[in-house]
Amino acid sequence: xxxxxxxxxxxxxxxxxxxxxxxxxxNEMHYCPGCTHGVIHKVIAEVIEEMDIQDKTIGVxxxxxxxxxxxxxxxxxxxxxxxxxxxxxxxxxRLMPDKYVFTYQGDGDLASIGCAEIIHACNRGENIVVxxxxxxxxxxxxxxxxxxxxxxxxxxxxxxxxxxGSTGAPMKISEMVSLLPGTRFVTRQSAETAGxxxxxxxxxxxxxxxxxxxxxxxxxxxxxxxxxxxxxxPTQSNEWMKENMFPYYPLGTLKDE
Amino acid sequence: MGDxxxxxxxxxxxxxxxxxxxxxxxxxxxxxxxxIMETLMIRRPEEETGMVVLQAESEVAAINMVYGGASCxxxxxxxxxxxxxxxxxxxxxxxxxxELPALIVNIVRGGPGLGTIQPAQSDxxxxxxxxxxxDYKLIVLAPASVQEMNDFVxxxxxxxxxxxxxxxxxxxxxxxxxxEKVELADYKPRWTDEEIEKISGSWATNGKKAGSERNxxxxxxxxxxxxxxxxxxxxAKYRAMEENDVRYEKFECDDAEYLFVAYGxxxxxxxxxxxxxxxxxxxxxxLRPITLFPYPTKQIQEMxxxxxxxxxxxxxxxxxxxxxxxxxxxKVPVEHFGRYGGIIxxxxxxxxxxxxxxxxx
Amino acid sequence: xxxxxxxxxxGGQGVLxxxxxxxxSGIMQDxxxxxxxxxxxxxxxxxxxxxxxxxxDRISSPVLKKFDTAIILxxxxxxxxxxxxxxxxxxxxxxxxxxxxxxxxxxxxxxxxGAALAAEMGNPKTFNxxxxxxxxxxxxxxxxxxxxxxxxxxxxxxxxxxxxxxxxAIQKGIDSVETVVAL
Numbered sequence: 001x002x003x004x005x006x007x008x009x010x011x012x013x014x015x016x017x018x019x020x021x022x023x024x025x026x027n028e029m030h031y032c033p034g035c036t037h038g039v040i041h042k043v044i045a046e047v048i049e050e051m052d053i054q055d056k057t058i059g060v061x062x063x064x065x066x067x068x069x070x071x072x073x074x075x076x077x078x079x080x081x082x083x084x085x086x087x088x089x090x091x092x093x094r095l096m097p098d099k100y101v102f103t104y105q106g107d108g109d110l111a112s113i114g115c116a117e118i119i120h121a122c123n124r125g126e127n128i129v130v131x132x133x134x135x136x137x138x139x140x141x142x143x144x145x146x147x148x149x150x151x152x153x154x155x156x157x158x159x160x161x162x163x164x165g166s167t168g169a170p171m172k173i174s175e176m177v178s179l180l181p182g183t184r185f186v187t188r189q190s191a192e193t194a195g196x197x198x199x200x201x202x203x204x205x206x207x208x209x210x211x212x213x214x215x216x217x218x219x220x221x222x223x224x225x226x227x228x229x230x231x232x233x234p235t236q237s238n239e240w241m242k243e244n245m246f247p248y249y250p251l252g253t254l255k256d257e
Numbered sequence: 258m259g260d261x262x263x264x265x266x267x268x269x270x271x272x273x274x275x276x277x278x279x280x281x282x283x284x285x286x287x288x289x290x291x292x293i294m295e296t297l298m299i300r301r302p303e304e305e306t307g308m309v310v311l312q313a314e315s316e317v318a319a320i321n322m323v324y325g326g327a328s329c330x331x332x333x334x335x336x337x338x339x340x341x342x343x344x345x346x347x348x349x350x351x352x353x354x355x356e357l358p359a360l361i362v363n364i365v366r367g368g369p370g371l372g373t374i375q376p377a378q379s380d381x382x383x384x385x386x387x388x389x390x391x392d393y394k395l396i397v398l399a400p401a402s403v404q405e406m407n408d409f410v411x412x413x414x415x416x417x418x419x420x421x422x423x424x425x426x427x428x429x430x431x432x433x434x435x436x437e438k439v440e441l442a443d444y445k446p447r448w449t450d451e452e453i454e455k456i457s458g459s460w461a462t463n464g465k466k467a468g469s470e471r472n473x474x475x476x477x478x479x480x481x482x483x484x485x486x487x488x489x490x491x492x493a494k495y496r497a498m499e500e501n502d503v504r505y506e507k508f509e510c511d512d513a514e515y516l517f518v519a520y521g522x523x524x525x526x527x528x529x530x531x532x533x534x535x536x537x538x539x540x541x542x543x544l545r546p547i548t549l550f551p552y553p554t555k556q557i558q559e560m561x562x563x564x565x566x567x568x569x570x571x572x573x574x575x576x577x578x579x580x581x582x583x584x585x586x587x588k589v590p591v592e593h594f595g596r597y598g599g600i601i602x603x604x605x606x607x608x609x610x611x612x613x614x615x616x617x618x
Numbered sequence: 619x620x621x622x623x624x625x626x627x628x629g630g631q632g633v634l635x636x637x638x639x640x641x642x643s644g645i646m647q648d649x650x651x652x653x654x655x656x657x658x659x660x661x662x663x664x665x666x667x668x669x670x671x672x673x674x675d676r677i678s679s680p681v682l683k684k685f686d687t688a689i690i691l692x693x694x695x696x697x698x699x700x701x702x703x704x705x706x707x708x709x710x711x712x713x714x715x716x717x718x719x720x721x722x723x724x725x726x727x728x729x730x731x732g733a734a735l736a737a738e739m740g741n742p743k744t745f746n747x748x749x750x751x752x753x754x755x756x757x758x759x760x761x762x763x764x765x766x767x768x769x770x771x772x773x774x775x776x777x778x779x780x781x782x783x784x785x786x787a788i789q790k791g792i793d794s795v796e797t798v799v800a801l
Contacts, residue, residue, distance in 0.1 A: 055464045060325070070473045076462035078328045079475035080321065081351050087318040088325030092462075094309045095281055095331045099464055117321070120314035263642050263651065263772065435680050436638065436653035438645050528678035603683035 021049040027071045032139075034234025036224030037065060039191045040133060041072050043201045044102070048075065051208055057100040058092055060085040062114075064106035065139040083114025086121035089128045100211050102129035107148040108138040111173050115147075118177070125182030125216035129207035132173065132219065135226040136245060143229035147171045150244055155229070170248060174221045178254040185210055185218040186255040190246075192225070192238045203253075215257075223249050260441040266406040266432040269439055270336065270362055271296035273410035274308070278445040279360075280331035281309040283322035285341060288374040289430040290364035293336045306447055316341040320348030320361070327357035327423075328474035330453040330461030332414050336362035339380050340371060342388070349423055350389025353491075354476025356460070358417035360410065361395075362426045364433040367572075367599035375599025376430030378523060381576035384427045385550045392488055394495045396424035396502070397549040399520040403437035405547075411442060416502060418456065420494055427549060429572070431522035431601060495551075504547035505556050509535070513542030515615055516560055518581050519570040520546045522601070527570050529604035534611060541611060549577070557584040566590045566615035570607055573597055590615060619649075619674050621759050622682055624699055626667035627691025632746030637668040640750060642768030643760040644672035652680040665694050672759060689753055691732070693717055706801065710753055720798075727798040728756050735790055744787035751791020762788065 023045035031037045048057050054075055061069040063082035070077035080088045085103035093101040110118050110132050118130065137155055138144040144157040148170050152161040164170075178186040185207060189200040200222060207218035223245050225237035232240055264272070270293045274282060284294040294312060302308035309326075313319035319335045326333035337345060342363045352359050363384065367377035382388075384397045396416045398409045409426050417424040453461060465471040478484045506524075509531050510516070517527040524545040534541045544560065546553050557567075566589055569578035578593035585591050594610035596602040623640070627633045637653050644651040654669045669685075671677050688699045690711040696718065703709055705724045713719070714733035730752035736745040754760065760768075765788060769781050 055467055058329075058462050058464065067477065070475065074465065074471055076465050076471050077473045077475070078325060078462050079355075079473065079477055080324070081347055084317070084321035084324070084348070087313070087321035088328065090311070090318075091281060091283060091309075091322035091325035091333065092329055094311065095326050095329055095333075096463055116314050117318050120318065261645060263638065263645055263653070431654065431681060434655060436641060436651075437677075437680075438651050522681070526679040526681060529682070530679075532678060601681045603681070604679050605683050 021045045023049045023054055023074050025072055025074050029072060030068060031065065032228045034225060034227035034237055035065070036133065036135065036191050036222065037069075039197060040131065040200070040222055040224070041069065043191070043197060043204055044104075044131065045073050047201060047205045047208055048073070051205070053100050053208065056098065057102070060088045060092070060101070060103045062103070062105040062109035064109045066104055066106060066133070067140065069104050083109050083112070084117055085109070086114065086117040086126070086128070086130065090121055090124070090126045093126055093128050097127065097214070100129070100208055101127075102131060102207070104131045105133070106139065107132070107134045107136065107146045111147040111171050118173070119180070122177040122217050122219065123180045123182045125184070127211055127214050127216055129204070129211055129218045130220065131204070132221045133224050134173075134221055134249065135224045135229070136170070137226045137229040139226045139229050143226070143231075148173070150248060172249065174219060174254055177219050182217055183219055183255060184216040184257045185253075187219070187253040188221040188223060188249060188251050190223045190241070190251055192241065221249075223251065259443065262439055262441060263436050264403060264439050265292060265434060265436050266400075266403045266428065267292035267364065267434065268296045269403050269406045270410060270426070271300065272441060273407045274334060275300060275302045275306055276442050276444050277411040277414060278306070278332060278447040279308055279334055279410075279414070280447055281311070281322075281326045281333040283311050283313050283319040283326070283333070283335050285313050285316045285319050285337065287316075287338045287341045289366060289376070289433055290336055290338045290362070292433075293362065306444075308447065316344035317347065320345035323359045323361075324348055324352055324355070324357065327352060327359040328355070328462045330457030330463060332448070334360035334362065336364065338364045338366045339368050339377075342380065342383065346383070346389040349395065350391050350393055351476050352423040353389070353393035353395070354391060355474050356421040357423065357474065358414070358421055359423045360413040360417060360426065361423060363428070365427065365429040367597060373599035374430070376522065376572060376601060377597055377599055378429055378521060378572040379574070379576065379597055380427065381549065381571065381573060384425055385552070385580070393491065394422070394498070394550050396420065396422060396498060397427050398424065398504075399427050399547060399549050400432055401521050401524045401545060403432065403435065403439045406432060407439050407441060411445075420498060421460075422494065427521065429522055431525075499551040502548060503551045503553050503556070505553040506545045506547060508543040508545065510542035510544065510560065512540055513560070513563065514565055515539065515541040515611065516564045516567045517541060517543045517570055517607070517611070518546070518557065518567055518577070519543065520549060520577065523570045523572055526602060526604050527607055530607040530611070533604055534608045537608070539608075539611065539616065546577075552580050552584075554580070554584040557581060561585065561588050564589060566592070568607075568611050568615050569593050570602070570610075571595045572601065619672075619759065620677075621672045621687065621757065622685050623670045623687045623689065624667060624682075624685045624702070625670065625689040625691075626665065626695030626699055629664060629666040631666070631691050632743070633666045633691065634668050636746035636750050637670040638772055639765065639768050640670050640760065641672070642772045643765045646764040646767040646771070647760060649674060650677050652677050654680040665692070667695065687753070687757060689749060691749065696720065708756055710749075710756055710795075712749065723799065724801070725799070726756070726801055728752065728795050729798055730791060730795050732791070735794055736787075739787065739790070741783070744783065747784045747787035748791040748794070751788035752795045753791075754788065755792045755795045
């Protein structure tokens with residue numbers, strides 16, 4: 001018996017402990033090694049499968065690295081202009097109140113150019129889930145400074161380190177939106193360990209359950225990495241995130257009503 | 258006769274939206290068109306037809322709400338005035354790029370910049386030639402009466418769904434603010450989910466059906482070869498509009514030796530100018546483009562054997578006159594007369610301009 | 619029949635609503651109508667004017683330079699519109715607050731003490747209906763019963779109890795016109 005046949009024999013229904021959800025498509029992801037997007041996509045796909053809402057879920061993808069998110073999840077998608085995903089989701093959720101609508105946005109998209117749209121969608125308490133991936137940098141355009149970039153952090157447009165004196169302080173969006181009465185659930189999660197991924201999945205599931213119960217807006221921030229933009233290896237990125245991001249963007253639930 | 262009322266053009270837009278089965282309106286206040294959203298808010302269509310009406314945080318958000326709603330296969334619309342339309346330009350080109358049907362109403366005011374709140378027609382280029390980026394066209398309807406404000410809401414939706422392309426009603430403060438007799442349309446129910454499935458099931462993002470492909474509403478394709486093919490498809494669509502959906506009206510053209518070309522409120526003024534000029538013995542007619550895109554190029558060309566000169570009359574520094582000149586291609590003199598910055602020309606002024614610029618030659 | 623009218627005065631005198639009732643009355647007798655206000659900052663406390671056209675035929679321009687009739691309710695409007703009346707046309711004005719009376723001799727001129735009569739009636743809001751009555755005396759282009767129908771259609775139900783008072787004011791206006799120049 002060769003090694004390959006041996007492995008193939010092991011892969012059988014009765015031995016399965018993990019299976020990729022069918023909501024996640026087989027298209028090869030364009031994300032860089034070590035990027036957090038892939039894990040977050042998988043978690044959302046699993047929640048959609050487990051809640052059996054594939055035919056009722058509409059995702060709204062942003063402009064940024066996850067602009068092509070629609071290539072990876074087997075659901076209906078709308079691809080928004082930069083920052084405008086919450087506006088699309090607002091209309092979609094209001095016009096089809098029995099559907100599950102979520103936006104998937106990065107920190108440049110949500111916290112910079114789309115600041116007005118997200119604040120007002122939160123304030124109106126739209127019945128949607130917002131998945132906000134914060135890696136403190138613009139990934140797709142080549143590692144420029146974002147509103148969430150940390151003090152002193154080197155990026156392509158802050159080559160000597162971010163100077164908060166002239167560019168403002170990194171924005172704590174979750175804290176900001178948690179102050180708005182329209183938000184029901186605001187949490188900050190991560191995805192760098194198996195335990196963190198399990199907690200993230202619980203949070204995303206809670207978000208979609210809130211939609212089902214018409215509770216209003218669930219805001220799920222995920223502190224993630226950008227190895228390419230940070231110019232670190234995936235392992236170093238996780239370390240850097242824990243040392244620098246977590247103290248400034250503490251994990252945990254800010255609001256759960 | 259149906260439901261006949263005296264109404265403002267802006268109010269009629271709102272009433273027509275409710276009655277034609279519109280699913281959603283998303284807007285932001287700006288003079289001189291705020292009555293559209295105000296009328297909708299007073300009417301409470303949520304309770305009557307289920308139509309959603311929402312005051313957005315900005316024009317940018319409003320047009321993107323339209324993008325979201327249109328993506329679901331719903332009949333959705335927004336309205337604004339010139340500075341607000343500039344803000345919406347981004348969303349409009351995305352709608353065109355994603356081949357989404359939607360209705361946008363522009364009650365034009367004088368510009369550039371914040372300009373004035375008085376009527377103008379200085380957004381012709383923006384509406385007809387682009388406004389946003391990329392090779393796209395809007396279906397542009399130019400009502401010249403309150404009745405047409407009513408009729409073109411339904412027509413705008415019809416054409417935008419026919420071609421899967423955004424349509425614009427290009428009007429101005431004259432038509433928006435004035436009251437005329439209007440016969441309102443009968444109520445059409447909003448489309449049911451089954452009807453939407455039948456009409457837009459192949460593209461609407463309203464939940465992936467079991468056993469069928471998912472739908473994606475996007476204007477992005479990073480593959481240039483595919484993007485070129487897509488652009489060919491768009492261009493073919495625009496040619497089909499030119500072939501099948503040009504609308505225009507002729508007034509006193511049978512024996513005309515001279516011609517006014519004017520749209521919207523200017524066409525109304527020119528109608529009076531035709532009367533005044535004919536009292537003076539000048540045989541002038543009026544050709545009124547109703548669709549500004551597709552433009553009645555052929556219809557202008559058909560007049561060339563008969564007319565000795567054309568005056569294009571607009572409340573702008575001369576925008577539509579370029580399309581008249583393209584149609585005429587130098588065969589007869591074409592001149593422009595316009596007042597702008599919010600000044601409305603008088604019928605008498607238009608006759609004087611005809612005498613000076615065309616007859617005087 | 620086509621009648622092209624400008625009504626001009628101060629904001630708050632009921633210029634726009636008078637025009638609206640006149641237009642509605644035209645609809646009630648199957649005529650084409652248009653009502654084109656000046657709008658914008660002018661509306662806020664300054665002068666207000668509205669062009670009203672009633673016609674048996676399709677109406678061409680809702681914006682005009684020359685009028686068959688001008689109804690003038692303050693001095694600024696007199697200065698602005700007296701010269702815009704077509705020769706042989708009509709000017710009706712309220713002399714209250716007028717310091718320079720009309721000077722043309724090629725038009726019919728009438729006056730009506732609208733403000734004084736409204737004060738007499740104890741209700742300043744009847745002013746514009748008194749003026750409308752004056753106009754209908756000079757140019758009976760709409761029937762009183764159609765004005766009544768127009769009022770019913772244009773006023774919200776809760777204001778319908780005011781219709782008799784309005785009709786009374788219109789009648790008062792009809793009875794109170796004084797001819798200044800008749801061609």
